[in-house]
Amino acid sequence: MKRPHAGDDEKMKKLKLVSVDEQGDDWASGNPSGPLYFDDNLLFEVLKHVDARTLAMAACVSKQWHKTAQDERLWELICTKQWANTGCGEQQLRSVVLALGGFRRLHALFLWRLSKPQSSSASASASSSSSSASWPAFQPMMRSKPSPRLGKDEVHLSLSLLSIRYYEKMNFNNRSR
Amino acid sequence: MASSSKTITVVSSDGDEFEMTMKAAEQSKLITHMLDEFGVSDKVPLYNVNSETMAKVMEYCKKHADHEAAKEEDGGAAIGAGGEEELKKWDDEFLKVENGLLFNIILAANYLEIKSLLDSSCQAVADMIKGKTPEQIREIFNIKNDFTPEEEAKLRSENEWAFQED
Numbered sequence: 024m025k026r027p028h029a030g031d032d033e034k035m036k037k038l039k040l041v042s043v044d045e046q047g048d049d050w051a052s053g054n055p056s057g058p059l060y061f062d063d064n065l066l067f068e069v070l071k072h073v074d075a076r077t078l079a080m081a082a083c084v085s086k087q088w089h090k091t092a093q094d095e096r097l098w099e100l101i102c103t104k105q106w107a108n109t110g111c112g113e114q115q116l117r118s119v120v121l122a123l124g125g126f127r128r129l130h131a132l133f134l135w136r137l138s139k140p141q142s143s144s145a146s147a148s149a150s151s152s153s154s155s156a157s158w159p160a161f162q163p164m165m166r167s168k169p170s171p172r173l174g175k176d177e178v179h180l181s182l183s184l185l186s187i188r189y190y191e192k193m194n195f196n197n198r199s200r
Numbered sequence: 201m202a203s204s205s206k207t208i209t210v211v212s213s214d215g216d217e218f219e220m221t222m223k224a225a226e227q228s229k230l231i232t233h234m235l236d237e238f239g240v241s242d243k244v245p246l247y248n249v250n251s252e253t254m255a256k257v258m259e260y261c262k263k264h265a266d267h268e269a270a271k272e273e274d275g276g277a278a279i280g281a282g283g284e285e286e287l288k289k290w291d292d293e294f295l296k297v298e299n300g301l302l303f304n305i306i307l308a309a310n311y312l313e314i315k316s317l318l319d320s321s322c323q324a325v326a327d328m329i330k331g332k333t334p335e336q337i338r339e340i341f342n343i344k345n346d347f348t349p350e351e352e353a354k355l356r357s358e359n360e361w362a363f364q365e366d
Contacts, residue, residue, distance in 0.1 A: 079362030
């Protein structure tokens with residue numbers, strides 16, 4: 024849980040000039056921690072408690088927030104919160120997902136769409152260009168599942184699509200060995 | 201301090217001393233470990249926590265220690281479900297402080313390893329930013345946007361899914 028400070032101290036010093044609060048708490052590490060000083064640790068702990076959308080928003084706030092919000096552990100929490108029993112061990116699943124591109128990508132590309140009711144297919148077609156070509160075929164299935172809790176099938180589907188995407192991006196020359 | 205008096209003294213970074221009961225001290229894993237290692241006779245230095253934050257943390261530990269003691273005494277009868285809710289309400293009020301102090305409480309709870317306080321205080325901050333846009337988040341915490349317009353546009357397209365309306 025305790026991690027060393029990242030090299031963002033310079034930016035934090037600038038923040039102190041902007042704030043007008045008189046508090047000026049002196050954190051023992053010696054950094055000028057004005058009332059708005061965001062320790063990386065603190066930010067990580069806080070972001071453990073937000074939902075997926077807020078986490079994505081957090082990634083756009085500032086460079087420090089971006090770095091913290093990209094952390095795979097946070098996205099793993101978000102993904103696994105939604106999953107029912109996947110039928111495989113936590114560590115095993117983690118290795119597979121991380122090898123195939125990570126939880127953040129898994130969520131942004133596939134899980135997010137599975138967990139919200141599809142009101143129109145337009146939102147799917149306007150999605151990022153890296154989504155699998157076979158995606159539109161699954162739209163009818165999504166509409167009948169408004170519940171955010173994902174079962175084994177949805178999880179396996181997402182993992183399969185993640186694998187497909189991974190192979191699509193592989194260099195074809197290497198594959199012919 | 202004799203161990204029979206069941207209190208210990210902690211010292212903040214400002215040099216102020218705070219007395220707390222053993223039960224309250226047990227709310228913090230760090231303090232518990234330090235006491236196990238070094239015994240209760242000496243004052244416990246907590247130089248990562250200033251006095252203002254320490255006072256709040258003391259208050260929290262005392263409240264939760266008293267709550268636990270009450271639970272043990274009545275065999276859980278008097279506390280019941282209502283008691284847990286009451287404690288939650290107390291926690292919510294307790295955390296209604298200005299941001300600087302709240303962040304220091306989170307850092308102190310992390311350092312002192314007081315899981316319940318860490319969870320509650322982080323949740324309080326998380327609730328502040330839930331559903332907000334990056335610009336709104338920056339406003340709340342007075343954070344400088346250190347992205348170039350190009351970087352920001354790239355980030356936004358990467359996270360486009362989050363910006364779409366339901």
